[in-house]
Amino acid sequence: MATGAAAAIFGLGVALSGGLTTAASAADSTSYTGIVLGVGANETQRIVTWYSSGDTAQKVQVAPTAAIVDGEFPADAVTVDATGAANTSTTGYNRHATITNLKENTGYSYRVGSEGNWSGAYAFKTQDFEGDYDFLFFGDPQIGSSGDVAKDGAGWAETLRYATAANPNIELLVSGGDHVESANNEAQWDSFLAPDQLRQYPVAATIGNHDVGGKSWEQHHFTPNTDRSSQYYNGDSATRSGGDYWYMYKDTLFIDINSNSYVNPADGSLGGDTAHVAYVTDVIKNHGAEAKWTVLNYHHAIYSPASHSGDGDNKQRRKDFTTAFSELGVDLVLQGHDHSYSRSYSIKNGQKANPAEQPGAAEVYPGPGGVIYVTANSASGSKYYDIKKPNPADTDPNGQGPDPLNPDSFWYNSVQNQEHVRTYVKVQVKADKLVVENIRSGTCAAPNAAVEKGLSCTNTAEGQPVGSLVDNFTILPYNGDGQAIQVNVPGATGEFGWTIDGYNGLVDLGTAKERDAFSFEATGKINPILVSDSRFSLAPWSISANVSDFKDGDKTIAGSYLGWTPQVITAGAGAKAGAAVASGYDDQGKGLAISRGLGAADQGHARGTAKLGADLDLKFPNEVAKGSYRATLTITALSS
Secondary structure, three states: OEEOOOOEEEEEEEEEOOOOOOOOOOOOOOOEEEEEEEEOOOOOOEEEEEEEOOOOOOEEEEEEHHHOEOOEOOOOOEEEEOEEEEOOOOOOEEEEEEEOOOOOOOEEEEEEEEOOEEOOOEEEEOOOOOOOEEEEEEEOOOEOOOOOHHHHHHHHHHHHHHHHHHOOOOOEEEEOOOOEOOOOOHHHHHHHHOOOHHHHOOEEOOOOOOOOOOOHHHHHOOOOOOEOOHHHOOOOOOOOOOOEEEEEEOOEEEEEOOOOOOOOOOOOOOOHHHHHHHHHHHHHHHHHHHOOEEEEEEEEOOOOOOHHHHOHHHHHHHHHHHHHHHHHOOOEEEEEOOOOEEEEOOEEOOEEOOOOOOOOOOEEOOOOOOEEEEEOOEOOOOOOOOOOOOOOOOOOOOOOOEEOOEEEEEOOEEEEEOOOOOEEEEEEEOOOOEEEEEEEOOOOOOOOHHHHOOOOOOOOOOOOOOOOEEEEEEEOOOOOOOOOOOOOOOOOOOOEEEEEOOOOOOEEEEEOEEOOOOEEEEEEEOOOEEEEEOOOOOOOEEEEEEEOOEEEOOEEEOHHHEEEEEEEEEOOOOOEEOOOEOOHHHHOOOHHHOOEEEEEEOOOOOOEEEEEEEEEEEEEEOOOOOEEEEEEEEEEEEEO
């Protein structure tokens, strides 16, 4: 047996009353706020953006989470110089830096600042860089629009908390714009940026009409491949945020445009919608062949069901965008602005592609040139718009006439919904289809600012609870008279690997409790270990661990007092759990102070993936002094 992936480590902490302490900062007193993990140009990159109180040289530092010991980054941690400028919307400065060359299926931790004065550490994990993945789309948090920033922020935080807890393996958070009510109101931005999920999952930010009136949006969100030429701005580009950008994530080409700029110049020069169409055309021409799917994202919903559906600017966009998007082969358009949910029929060149497509169809075959437009409802509950009735006399092909199959809806919408509850959209990206779900993240109950302030609510928590579906449909590709044939190719010889399944390297055993008159006890669970073995050799493997002594200054709890009971949480790869190890306090043994097996597989085991875990049991004498103690659990993988 040879050492494979060895010495991944994470901390374990236990307190004897009192809490953990933080080291005093160095002489540099610069503070760091508003840290956001943004999407990069592809799945191997992330862009980190933040505010700082001082105009100092700053960096992003990043390392595998498994290499961080007692909160200390290793000496070989990667540092990336940041760039930025003075804020125009508030005091202080903004900075951003791009993390590159990330590895797949790896947990990373990062922090911003400078040597001796770092921010707190945050963590994210990459997943497989090939194959299926899910992302979440959020409409208009618009923090402050209810008149109560705290209530709006609570609804936004609760949607993010629920959505990521229900979908822990999603890979992107995509916004539909209008993050705040007032573009340069930093109190509203603080509330929007408060949830830690914005530091754990990459955010693809879209600019809305409430974000565009100042530079705060750009200062909080630095985006990849961005063209900030004046034609992509609404008004003076020196004082307003904007620009169009694109990124490739796995096999999906995402293009995000600033729909605030829509007026086509009277002199025929490139600007407004004409400029956006030219930008989208150029990006698809140069990168579309690399993608299986093309997704557009912008704020102003052109096929929405509520107050903004009849706006003159949206009628103009319906004329300017739809034929171009059909000709370019766009699959899905994600929008916000109208604070209600809808999904369109398949729209080709501005018209319903198939007159026979039924309302609410579970499967949609857009055919050549068919595009699905989705409008997201409010993710925060700060503001909702009610669905409007179509006008039977409106025969304008870009207007708001009724659907012959469902006269209460506009002609272009397959599904419309407004219950005055928070929702979000989940998109499952698969090789052969897109699965789109609109999911309730709230009920009529708080946090739901607009309802708390008197708006009616038609949702029933019993019949339509949090997590229930408003809408669910599948977009299937058009293959004409032929058939698409696909094959997935694994690595030539397969791979053996493992990673910690979790963001936090610290396992907190909490505050120890008196076990009897002579001893204390604290229990917990390790962060599970994911083991993957696709090797054709079917060689044996094993995962083992040992723990250091628990330390608090010069005070010590012997590592031998820690025991565990290993478990196979998810079977696969031939995994068998290691033997239980008692605390040395109970059997006078060495506990986990020496290497013990967590799990293993024999020669000839099946290929696959397993999840290993263990219950921890720390028992020790009651004469141990009060304090907060930490130890390091070192995980070692062996494979031939």
